[in-house]
Amino acid sequence: MAVNLATLRSNVELALAGRVAAPFSYRDRHAVETVSTGIAEIDSLAGGLPRGALTEIFGSACSGRTTLLLSALAARTAHAEACALIDGCDAFDPHSAVAAGVELKQLLWVRCRNIEQTLRATDLLLQGGGFGFIALDLGDMRADVLRHVPLESWFRFRRAVEDTQTILMVLEPESNAKTCASLVLRMEAEPARWSTTLETRALDFFKYPSSWLLEGFGIRAELLRSRMPSIATNSSQKPFASADRSEFFETNVLRSYLGVARMEPAPK
Amino acid sequence: MAFASIYVPNFPVQAVVRAEPSLRNQAVVLVDGTPPICNVVAANEAALLAGIELGMSKSQAAQFHAVEIRNRSRVQEKSAHAALLDLGASVSPRLEDTASDTIILDISGLTSLLGSDENISAQLVQRASALGLLVNVAVSSNLEVALHAVRGFSSITVIPPGEEAKCLGKLSMRALLPSVEILETLERWGVRDCAALAALPVLQLSERLGQEGVRLHELARGACERSLVLAQPGVRFEEEMALDFAIAELEPLSFLLGRLLDQLCARLEARALAACAIRTHFDLEDSFEKDFQVLGGNSPPQLTPKTYEKVLSLPVPTRNSKMLLKLLRLHLQADPPHAAILKVILSAEPARPRVSQGGLFLPNCPDPEKLELTLERLAKLVGQTNVGSPELIDTYRPGDFRMARFAPASDESTIPRKNATAATHIPKETPLTAFRVFRPEIQLNVELQQNYPTRIYFHGMRGNIIAASGPWRTSGDWWREDTWQRDEWDVEVRFDSVSGQSQKISSPRTQNGIYRIYYNSLRAAWFAHGRYD
Numbered sequence: 042m043a044v045n046l047a048t049l050r051s052n053v054e055l056a057l058a059g060r061v062a063a064p065f066s067y068r069d070r071h072a073v074e075t076v077s078t079g080i081a082e083i084d085s086l087a088g089g090l091p092r093g094a095l096t097e098i099f100g101s102a103c104s105g106r107t108t109l110l111l112s113a114l115a116a117r118t119a120h121a122e123a124c125a126l127i128d129g130c131d132a133f134d135p136h137s138a139v140a141a142g143v144e145l146k147q148l149l150w151v152r153c154r155n156i157e158q159t160l161r162a163t164d165l166l167l168q169g170g171g172f173g174f175i176a177l178d179l180g181d182m183r184a185d186v187l188r189h190v191p192l193e194s195w196f197r198f199r200r201a202v203e204d205t206q207t208i209l210m211v212l213e214p215e216s217n218a219k220t221c222a223s224l225v226l227r228m229e230a231e232p233a234r235w236s237t238t239l240e241t242r243a244l245d246f247f248k249y250p251s252s253w254l255l256e257g258f259g260i261r262a263e264l265l266r267s268r269m270p271s272i273a274t275n276s277s278q279k280p281f282a283s284a285d286r287s288e289f290f291e292t293n294v295l296r297s298y299l300g301v302a303r304m305e306p307a308p309k
Numbered sequence: 310m311a312f313a314s315i316y317v318p319n320f321p322v323q324a325v326v327r328a329e330p331s332l333r334n335q336a337v338v339l340v341d342g343t344p345p346i347c348n349v350v351a352a353n354e355a356a357l358l359a360g361i362e363l364g365m366s367k368s369q370a371a372q373f374h375a376v377e378i379r380n381r382s383r384v385q386e387k388s389a390h391a392a393l394l395d396l397g398a399s400v401s402p403r404l405e406d407t408a409s410d411t412i413i414l415d416i417s418g419l420t421s422l423l424g425s426d427e428n429i430s431a432q433l434v435q436r437a438s439a440l441g442l443l444v445n446v447a448v449s450s451n452l453e454v455a456l457h458a459v460r461g462f463s464s465i466t467v468i469p470p471g472e473e474a475k476c477l478g479k480l481s482m483r484a485l486l487p488s489v490e491i492l493e494t495l496e497r498w499g500v501r502d503c504a505a506l507a508a509l510p511v512l513q514l515s516e517r518l519g520q521e522g523v524r525l526h527e528l529a530r531g532a533c534e535r536s537l538v539l540a541q542p543g544v545r546f547e548e549e550m551a552l553d554f555a556i557a558e559l560e561p562l563s564f565l566l567g568r569l570l571d572q573l574c575a576r577l578e579a580r581a582l583a584a585c586a587i588r589t590h591f592d593l594e595d596s597f598e599k600d601f602q603v604l605g606g607n608s609p610p611q612l613t614p615k616t617y618e619k620v621l622s623l624p625v626p627t628r629n630s631k632m633l634l635k636l637l638r639l640h641l642q643a644d645p646p647h648a649a650i651l652k653v654i655l656s657a658e659p660a661r662p663r664v665s666q667g668g669l670f671l672p673n674c675p676d677p678e679k680l681e682l683t684l685e686r687l688a689k690l691v692g693q694t695n696v697g698s699p700e701l702i703d704t705y706r707p708g709d710f711r712m713a714r715f716a717p718a719s720d721e722s723t724i725p726r727k728n729a730t731a732a733t734h735i736p737k738e739t740p741l742t743a744f745r746v747f748r749p750e751i752q753l754n755v756e757l758q759q760n761y762p763t764r765i766y767f768h769g770m771r772g773n774i775i776a777a778s779g780p781w782r783t784s785g786d787w788w789r790e791d792t793w794q795r796d797e798w799d800v801e802v803r804f805d806s807v808s809g810q811s812q813k814i815s816s817p818r819t820q821n822g823i824y825r826i827y828y829n830s831l832r833a834a835w836f837a838h839g840r841y842d
Contacts, residue, residue, distance in 0.1 A: 080740050103822045107743035107842035123674045123717040134839065135699035135710045137744040145699050149715045151687055152695040161690055169683035171675025180842070181745065206673050233801050233823050235776050246776045247761050253778040255799040257742050258823065258841070292742040294799075294841065 073223070073269050076208065079112030079142075082290040083226070083262055088269050090174075090208045091223050095199050099213045100228030105260030106180055106212045107132075108141075108292050109228065113174065113210065115142035122173030125149040125166050129159040130181035156186055160194055167201035173208065180212040187217050195221035216265070223268040231259030231289070257294045263287040311426060312537070313400075313414045314455035315433060316445045317393060318463070320410035321351040324389035325379050327441035328550060328568065332377055340367045341381040350381055384549045392440045392576050394542040399436060399579040400429065406540035411459070413452060415537055430465040440575050449473060453533040457484050473531025478504030485528050491518055503529035546584070547656040548572050555594040555649035559641060562650060567634050569655045574630040577657060583626035584657035587633060589640075591617040592652035617646040624716055625677040626660040632678050639685040643693070674717055684715060705785050706793060707838065708746055744825070746839040753826060753835040762798060765826065767837060772804035775821070780828070795827040797838070 050065060057064050075089030090096055090113060098106050110126075115138075117124050124147055126133060131152045135145060151166075153159040156179075163177050179187055199221040202209045211218060216225060234256040239249060246253055264286045317323055321339050326332045336356035340347040347367040356376050370378055390409045397404040400423070403415035416429055423429045430446040437444040447459035449468040454477060458466050461477075461484040468476045480503045482495055494517075500506050506529040514522040527533040548569040556562050570587075577583055593615050621640055627633065663677070675683070687696045697712035756764035763774050779798030786792045802822050823841040828834075 103840055103842050105742075105842065107745055108740050111743045112740045121674075121718055131748045132745040132839070133699070134708065134744045134746045135701060136708065137741075138699075139701060141741045141743060145701070147717045148698055149684075149717075150697065150699050150712070151691060153691055158691055162687055165683055165686050165690070169675055169679050171673060171679065173673035230821070232821065233776065235778065235801075246774075246778075247758060247763065250761055250777045250779055250798075253776070255776075255778050255801075255823065255841075257739075291739060293739050294742045 074206075075269065077116050078109060079116035080109060080290060082288040083109060083112075086262060086264050086286060086288040087224055087226060087267060090210065091269060092206050092208055093202055093204055094209070094223035094268065095195070095202065095218060095221055096208065096210045096224040096226070097213065097216055097218045097222035098210060098226050098228060099216045100230075101214060102181075103258075104228040104230045105258075105262075105292065106228050107178075108260065109226075109262075110176055110178065110210065110212055111138055111141035111143060113208075114138065114148065114176065115144075117174040117208075118144035118147035120173075121147065123147060123149070123171060124174040124176070125151065125172050126176045126178060127151045127153060127159055127162045127166065129153050129156065129177070129179045132178065132181050156182060156190065160190065163198060164201075167198060167207070167209070170205065170207070173206060175202075175207055175209050177209070177211045180214065182214070184215050187213055187215065190217060192219065192221075195219065222266065225264075225266040227263040227265055229261045229263070231261060233258040234291075255294050257292045259289055259291050261287055261289045311416050311448060311450055312452045312455045313416045313426075313429060313433065313446055313448045314407075314452075314459040315393065315397065315412050315414070315437070316447075316459040317389070317410040317437075317442050318445060319351060319353055320389065321381055321386060322353045323442055324386040325382055326353075327389055327392070327572070328382075328385050329379075330441065330568070332379075336361070336373070336376045338370050338373075338376050338378050339381040340370065340378060347380075380553075382551065384551060388548050388572070389442065391543070391545075391547075392442065392572070392579075393437075393444075394540070395576045395579040396433065396437050396440055396442070396444075398542040399581070400433060403537060404540055404542070405537045407456065411456065412540075413456060413537065416448070426467050427465070430467060434465060436579060440579060441572065449476075449531075451531055451533070452535060452537060453528055454531045457528065460484055474504075474507055474529070477529060477531050478502060478507065482506060485525055487525055488521065491521055491525070494518065542580075544659055545656070546573055546576055546582075546659055547654060549652070549654045551652045552650065555651050557649040559638065559645070562641070562653075563634065563638055565653055566637055566655065567630070569653065570630040570633050570637070573655060573657050574628040574633070577628045577659060580659070581662070582659040583628045583662035584633070585623055585626045585660035586658040587621040587623075587637065588654075588656045588658070589617075589619045589621070589637065590654040590656075591646050591650045593617055593646055593648040594651050595648075615648075617650075619644065624681055624714070625663045627678055628662065629678060632682060635682055636685055639682075639689055643689055680715075705783060707783060707795070707797075742841050744839050745842045747837055750836040750838055753837055755826070755828075755835040762800060762826065762835075765800070765802060765824075765835075765837075770804050772802040772822075774800045775803050776801040792831070794830040796830065797825060797827040799841075800824055800826055 054064060073091045073094065075091050077084050077089050098109055100106050114124055114126070119142065126148060128150060133150060139145060151162045153162055159177065159179065163175070166172060166175055195218040198209060235253050236256045237253045239252050322337055325339060326337060336359050337353045338349050338356050338361055339351040341350040342348050349361060349363055349365040349370050352361045352363065359373055359376055361370055361373060361376060367378065370376060386409060393412055394406060397412045397414050401414040401416055401419065405413040407413055416426070419429060423432060426448045430448055433446050434444060445459050445463055447455045447462060447466040447468065449455040449458060450470045451473050454468060454473040457480065458468060458476060461480040482492060482501060482503065485503065487495070495506065500509070506526060509526065511523060511526050514526050524533065550565055550569060573584070595615065619640055621636055684696060694712060698715045699710045700713040702709045702711055751767055754766040755762045762777060765772060765774065777798055777800045780796035782796050784794035802824060804822065825838045825840070827836055827838055829836060
């Protein structure tokens, strides 16, 4: 019996020679390489962005999705990786990106007008290959339009990046990629922080609005799904474990890049 | 010294067949002349076997059904000759441009590089085949011997030193190209080949045939010496094709472009070069309806140009004809010619090919050739101006930028260190709040209280402003038409209801939103510039 098995095995290996390198050797599908998002709190929460997988970031408007995107872009472009941003609603702000540390020369920006163009452009870039990071920004698209994106598109994207070094990140108002996403994060904004030069903070905004400054706002990121065994809660049993963990971090607004000046000094 | 002579037999036919490879195994006849008087001027061996004779009229040749008739093309002969020179230059820089169908190379000292004379000859035949030419090659230490042997013997002939007279002896007298009178005289004497001529006494030959007879005698003995007249092969890579019938569609045009690109790339490869740009020139057919643009009134009609030109610039030099064809197709689809095409000229700007050493630890970077193709496809999908790398402009105009060509660096050391616009007062570990821009900007209805915004309405949403900072006034370019003047506000809005679905902005539900709005003093209106996200 053992001899027959060995013969059978060698026959199969012979038949697959040149097409499959080692058909009977164990292939660890869960060995995922991750890279930093550029935000320490997200890294500790999710373990970083997985290569060769789809990462879904969703949340309502002003929830910090773009902040996470720009941080990840800054981290990847600093390592000379070629990055691409497929901008579904033409909302990318290069000034903001430069302030966040993105090296624009390493970034290919594709400005789309509708969902069809966006999906087609994503297909083209994934087929072209070689990009270290591809971001699909659907953050400002209507949720009902995104719900009509066929599930096969997400499967196609997942298959296209599988076994490559590409990180595919999707920004959406709602989660749509379902199980195609290896990492799902929900973003939520906390109230904004304002600072003032006035002596008492009891004064309201509208009496002396020019004395107030937007400082930033807090962002809460919740890990909804992770395929990475080290992150998932029940990793030994379930590779698709849902993880109910969250982290909070603050962001700061930088106004200096705009080169604007205040109109009048704040009254004391 | 050793010389290799390369000869293209039946050159006019081969020039046509090179541009139309499907004719290679068929009987081909070339006709020339002014219609209706066109006669057969060249034919390949298969056509001659079929019964074709030189000088036949075109109508007579047309009686042979298996014979393909083409017009003789000086343009294609010129291209074939350029390819022949490229073939020579691929082996030796010392070459003589003897005739349109013949070149001679000095191959002295090439043994260590390319092997024996037989190897060099075999390589020349192989490279000529890649260029679409079937050639004879003869190698001899005597230049004239090589030149006459190549015309007399087919395929490869290597003549060892000292055996020139013996080898040439088998050649017909006609191979020495004597004048008609001398040839007739020699034939009357019974001299048919070079061996018979070489056996004649030179003094008596001189008395009867003069200096021409002496020269022929020396040639027949392989004793005629002359030096190589060096030629410099040009660096112009151009292929041209005139069409019998105008082409109006892209698909048939692609076949022609593919052929021309194959020829161009083969020539570039022979010279160890690559193309950094491809110039396309089409001669267009006259079309009366499209040629005149009536501008109204009594203005004279303007004649549209009869030519079409396009330059395809490549980020890295390449000689991959398939990739170049795809790029050309995408270019032509984006901007097609306005009339049918009568003549196609493709020229390549030569450059040294890209040499790069791959590395195991280099960051991810797309292959430049694939990337170019992807960029062209993206440009076709979303428009040329919507693909590229954003580049900031040195101006205070809010949100101003331009799109540049995407050319990523593949080495980390080439990335400049972060221009720490920010890092002065903000800790590095704190991420900066990103900003999203509304393009085009959204017009708002704003309720004011003591000149400060307190409530906004846009796209069916309304909300109370619960915090605000501003106004921040910017203005500039007052000397231009597109001057700007705006008072900007950062506002935190609490949306209290949603009466309709926004076209531009997804519904914020009950979330607060932080927006940058501004009052445009010139248009006297409020706009939303974008939001913090």
